[in-house]
Amino acid sequence: MEFQPKASHFINGEYVEDTSGKPIDVVYPATGEVIARLHSATPAIVNQALNAAKTAQSAWAALSGTERGRILRRAADIMRERNRELSIIETYDTGKPLQETLVADATSGADALEYFGGLAASLTGEHIPLGGGDFVYTVREALGVCVGIGAWNYPTQIACWKGAPALACGNTMVFKPSETTPLSALQVAEILVEAGAPKGVYNVVQGYGDVGASLVTDPRVAKVSLTGSVPTGRKVYAAAADGMKHVTMELGGKSPMIVFDDADIENAVSGAILGNFYSSGQVCSNGTRVFVQKGIKEAFLNRLSERLATAKIGDPLDEDTNFGPMVSENQMNIVLRYIENGKEEGARLIHGGERIDGDGFYLQPTVFADVTDGMTIAREEIFGPVMSVLDFDTEDEVMARANDTEFGLAAGVFTNDLTRAHRIVAGFEAGTCYINSYNLAPVEAPFGGSKMSGVGRENSKLAINHFSEMKTVYVSMNDVEAPF
Ligand code: NDP
Numbered sequence: 231m232e233f234q235p236k237a238s239h240f241i242n243g244e245y246v247e248d249t250s251g252k253p254i255d256v257v258y259p260a261t262g263e264v265i266a267r268l269h270s271a272t273p274a275i276v277n278q279a280l281n282a283a284k285t286a287q288s289a290w291a292a293l294s295g296t297e298r299g300r301i302l303r304r305a306a307d308i309m310r311e312r313n314r315e316l317s318i319i320e321t322y323d324t325g326k327p328l329q330e331t332l333v334a335d336a337t338s339g340a341d342a343l344e345y346f347g348g349l350a351a352s353l354t355g356e357h358i359p360l361g362g363g364d365f366v367y368t369v370r371e372a373l374g375v376c377v378g379i380g381a382w383n384y385p386t387q388i389a390c391w392k393g394a395p396a397l398a399c400g401n402t403m404v405f406k407p408s409e410t411t412p413l414s415a416l417q418v419a420e421i422l423v424e425a426g427a428p429k430g431v432y433n434v435v436q437g438y439g440d441v442g443a444s445l446v447t448d449p450r451v452a453k454v455s456l457t458g459s460v461p462t463g464r465k466v467y468a469a470a471a472d473g474m475k476h477v478t479m480e481l482g483g484k485s486p487m488i489v490f491d492d493a494d495i496e497n498a499v500s501g502a503i504l505g506n507f508y509s510s511g512q513v514c515s516n517g518t519r520v521f522v523q524k525g526i527k528e529a530f531l532n533r534l535s536e537r538l539a540t541a542k543i544g545d546p547l548d549e550d551t552n553f554g555p556m557v558s559e560n561q562m563n564i565v566l567r568y569i570e571n572g573k574e575e576g577a578r579l580i581h582g583g584e585r586i587d588g589d590g591f592y593l594q595p596t597v598f599a600d601v602t603d604g605m606t607i608a609r610e611e612i613f614g615p616v617m618s619v620l621d622f623d624t625e626d627e628v629m630a631r632a633n634d635t636e637f638g639l640a641a642g643v644f645t646n647d648l649t650r651a652h653r654i655v656a657g658f659e660a661g662t663c664y665i666n667s668y669n670l671a672p673v674e675a676p677f678g679g680s681k682m683s684g685v686g687r688e689n690s691k692l693a694i695n696h697f698s699e700m701k702t703v704y705v706s707m708n709d710v711e712a713p714f
Contacts, residue, residue: 231265232265243429276444280445302350302425330509342393349694366705374453377454379445379446386414391673406445453476479684489645499537535597555590578600603620629654640660640663
C-alpha cells in the first residue's frame with residue numbers, strides 16, 4: 231500500500247518540495263506500514279508560504295464577498311463529488327473506519343466551505359447615527375495572514391473549519407497539519423485552487439511543533455487558530471500574545487455525561503457509545519466521565535456490554551467495520567498506560583482493557599465502572615476508547631462533580647424531565663452542551679470550550695468575529711469644536 235502525494239507542501243497554488251527538511255513518515259495505523267514519506271518545512275519553506283499568503287491577501291480581500299463565496303461553494307461541491315476518494319485518504323491518514331470518514335470528514339469540511347461561502351457576501355459593518363447629524367460607520371475588515379495548526383484526529387475537517395471562515399472574511403491562510411496526519415490538508419489546498427482560489431490564498435506546510443512555533447511567532451501573521459492539547463495551547467497562546475495576535479484555541483476536554491434514572495436507557499447507551507468510541511475515542515469533546523444514577527446503573531452497564539459486543543473491529547477500509555485502530559503506536563501506548571492506571575487504582579474493568587494482537591494499533595473498546603472522582607482516568611484526558619462510569623445519587627451532587635475539572639469543552643445530560651435538563655445545562659461549565667444527544671457538531675452551531683478547553687468559537691456566524699475586525703469611521707457633518 232502506498233499513497234505518496236506529489237510533494238510535501240502546497241504553496242502559492244502549487245506543490246513544493248524541499249527534501250532537506252526532516253523526514254515525516256506517514257504510517258497507516260491499521261497495519262503499521264509506511265505509506266508515504268514527506269518532509270518537514272525548512273525555514274525557507276515557511277518563509278515562502280508566509281510570503282505567498284502575505285502577497286495574495288490584499289487582492290483576495292478586495293474581491294467582493296460574492297466572488298469569494300462562490301469559490302468556497304465550488305470547493306464544497308468538488309469535495310462532495312470526490313467524497314469517497316477523500317475519505318479513503320482520511321482513512322489512510324488516521325485509521326478511522328471508512329464507514330465514518332465517508333460521512334464525517336470531507337462532508338463536514340464541505341459543509342464549512344458551503345456555509346461560510348454563503349455568508350461571505352453578507353459580511354458588513356453598521357451605520358450608527360449620532361446627535362447633530364454626525365454618524366459612525368464600521369467596516370468589517372480581514373485580519374491578514376492567518377495560521378491554522380491542526381490536531382491529527384479530524385485532519386480534513388480541521389483544515390476546512392479554519393480555512394473556510396478565514397477565507398470568507400478575506401484573509402489568507404498557512405495551515406500546518408499534525409505531522410501524524412499530513413495527507414488530507416494537501417487535498418483541501420488542491421481543491422480550493424481548482425475551485426478558483428487565487429495563488430497563495432490557502433497554503434499548507436508540513437512540520438513538527440517547531441514549524442508551528444515559527445509560524446506563530448512570525449510578524450507577518452495576524453491570527454493563530456490551534457486545535458490541539460491544553461499544554462500546546464498554553465505555549466501557542468503565550469507566543470501569540472507576545473505579538474498581540476488574535477487567537478482561537480480549540481483544546482482538550484474531560485467532559486461529563488450525566489444519565490438520570492428516568493432517561494431512555496437505549497438512547498443514553500447510544501450517547502455514551504458515540505461519546506466514547508467514535509473515532510476510537512479520539513474526539514476532543516468526548517463525554518468520558520459518564521455519571522449514571524444508582525437506580526439504573528446495572529441496567530445501563532448490562533446494555534452497554536451487550537452493545538459493545540457487537541462492535542465490528544477490523545480493516546478500516548471494509549465499510550462494515552465500525553471501530554478502527556488508534557492513530558499511532560505512540561497514542562496507543564499512551565492509552566494503554568491509562569488503562570493500566572485504571573486497573574491499578576481499583577476501577578472495575580467491565581469491557582476490553584487490552585491491545586488487540588497484530589501489527590496495527592488496535593485497542594479494545596474499554597469500560598471501567600465504579601470509577602471515583604480522584605482516579606487518574608477520571609481526571610486526565612485519555613484521547614482513546616476508554617469510558618469511565620461513575621455513580622451518583624442526587625442532582626446537586628452530580629452537578630458539582632461534573633464541573634469539578636479544569637476543562638470545559640462539552641457536557642451532556644440524558645433525562646426525560648425537561649425542566650431538569652435545562653436546569654442542568656444552565657449549571658454546566660462547558661462551551662457545548664447536549665440534551666439527550668451527544669457529540670453532534672453542525673457547522674451552523676458555535677463550537678468551542680470554556681475554562682482550560684479553549685478561547686473563541688469555531689463554526690456558526692460567531693466564527694466571523696474571530697476572523698475579522700471592525701474599523702470605526704467617525705464622520706462629522708459639523709464644524710470642529712476645539713478648546714482654544
Ligand atoms: P498537540 O497539542 O500535540 O498538537 C496540536 C498541533 O500543534 C500539532 O500540529 C502540533 O505539531 C502543533 N504544535 C505542537 N507544539 C507546538 C508549538 N510549540 N507551537 C506551535 N504548534 C505546535 O495535539 P494532538 O495533535 O496530539 O491532538 C490531540 C489533542 O487535540 C487533544 O488534547 C484533543 O483534545 C485536542 N483536540 C481538540 C479539539 C477541539 O476542537 N477542541 C478537536 C480535536 C482535538 P506536532 O504534531 O508536529 O507536534
